[in-house]
Amino acid sequence: MLKMYSSAFVPLLCASTTLAQHIVSDPASACEAIGSTFQSEDVKINFAHYVPAGTNLTLEQDDNLATCDRPSQVVPVDLCRVAMLVTTSSISNITLEAWLPTNWTGRFLSTGNGGMSGCIQYEDLAYTASFGFATVGANNGHNGTRGTAFYQNSEIVADFAWRSMHTGVVVGKELTQAYYQRDYSKSYYLGCSTGGKQGFKSAQDFPDDFDGIVAGAPAVAFNNLSSWSGHFLQITGSNTSATWLDPAEWALVHQDILTQCDGLDGVVDGILEDPDLCTYRPQNLQCSPGNSTNCLSSAKVNTVAQVFAPYYGVDGSLIFPRMQPGSELSAALIYYTGQPFSYTMDWFRYAILEDPTWEATDFTVQDAAIAAAKDPAGIATWKGDLSAYKNKGGKLLHYHGQADPIITSENSPRYYDNVVTTMGMPSSDLDSFYRFFRISGMGHCSGGVGAWQIGQTTLGAANTTLDAQHNILLRMIDWVENGDAPETVTGVKYVNDTASLGVSFVRQHCKYPLRNQCIDPDNYTKPEAWSCVL
Secondary structure (H helix, E strand, C coil): CCCECCHHHHHHHHHHCCCCCEECCCHHHHHHHHHHHCCCCCEEEEEEEEECCCCEEECCCCCCHHHHCCCEEECCCCEEEEEEEEEEECCEEEEEEEEEECEECCEEEEECCCCCCECCCHHHHHHHHCCCCEEEEECCCCCECCCHHHCCCHHHHHHHHHHHHHHHHHHHHHHHHHHHCCCCCEEEEEEECHHHHHHHHHHHHCCCCCCEEEEECCCCCHHHHHHHHHHHHHHHCCCCCCCCCCHHHHHHHHHHHHHHHHHHHCCCCCCCCCHHHCCCCHHHHECCCCCCCCCECHHHHHHHHHHCCCEECCCCCEEECCCCCCCHHHHCCCCCCCCCCHHHHHHHHHHHCCCCCCCHHHCCHHHHHHHHHHCHHHCCCCCCCCHHHHHCCCEEEEEEECCCCCCCCCHHHHHHHHHHHHHCCCHHHHCCCEEEEEECCECCCCCECCCCECCCCCCCHHHCECCHHHCHHHHHHHHHHHCCCCCEEEEEEEHHHCHHHCEEEEEEEEECCCEEEECCHHHCCCHHHEEEEC
8 A cells, every 4th residue: 555645754754764864953044154155166156045845936937947837836845945056168057956955864866857958847856855855956058948059059068968967966965065064875866858868878977976866768869869859740741731640630540559459468458568569550540442530541541650660860770769659649749740849950950950040841861860970968878888887886777658759668678778788788687786667658757547656756745655666766765775676666547647536556567678467357457467577
């Protein structure tokens, strides 16, 4: 049974299981002091405010920051909020925030970012601070969700690719030590999407930054991902084209995918446990002569076939794997709209081609080759050698939703297998420091029809669980500090995704390369009805 608690109790209960709690005796004075003493040539303190639990912060909203869609944030525990401007070069800087809880567990944590954004993810600062972490988050070197700042500024691109994250960790650790007058005990990371890539970048290039990394749906092979995201417009055409499918037609495709593939995992429940097993045949929807109801034209059947095909480059090599079946209801509103995808457009306009007049409708496979070759600031994040991170004792917990409409879930096993071959270590050996879990029915980082709530982000106080098996962040703490490595990750699906309405079902998500198979279809909502098999 899940143990649910108000987030206000999290630091005390969590700390009692492992590390002694450190309580700042006069946090308001300590916060004021750190604002005046923690200054340097490269670090300017904008403000340091003591904030009591329950405060609803109104966040800065200039023209760029308004696109972050984070106008406010409730602070879950008493803390010192420190906002800094950190210089990263003569023409670049980052905005960095630290949330330092009064009741501190001795742990440090950095949060990540998402998409192309320069948005501090305040919800993640709040979530992790509620567990007693001294937490930092940065703006990735620019403000807002667009990539216009990359234009003719390689230093801002470097901040986005790696430097903002690493700099924030270095400064954040120094600030933590100065505020609490003692060093941190363990250092952690939590991020998804671009944040997942940032976690892997840390493991690859800065192995000493973190003892434990939780990385979801990582945007690794970043340049190729940007090309893949843009190539769907070439397949679908505009929303007036005969090759374009509207959302209702994609719903027809979705139902046909379930008809063909849902039962492959042993039960028909509306979830594809392992989309890799689904070799979808859209020709099943081909309209017969004289019929146009609940079927697709030949042009649209071909569109669907191309959407679910791998994307190859000018030399025939793989750019990016196929979009996994099961994501089409959401992807119809993201990639298959008949409009340019903004992330692709910004990345190519401002970082790759450096041509603000370039249009995504002109995208070609040659552009993909240019991006892969240029790889600005090493943003690809595809190194398979994680030996430095392994040797320092680091742990890496990787997850990916199997109905992800933005980063196909098929790219994560491809990266994992890259580590296997690069390091010459089978999965049984990688288990000592790197474990990967596929979360069935999860969309991009959260949401979806599956048991997607695994403690990866803030779920509201009513949804917070202190059972490590049901909370991937606490599971990582258990692995790092107690040596208890996860064999499965337990996910929960609440009725209407609302804990107060009760649990719909619970599922144990398997460690790759294992997959879930239903062994008791009559009781498929229960975790014991499933078994992890090869």
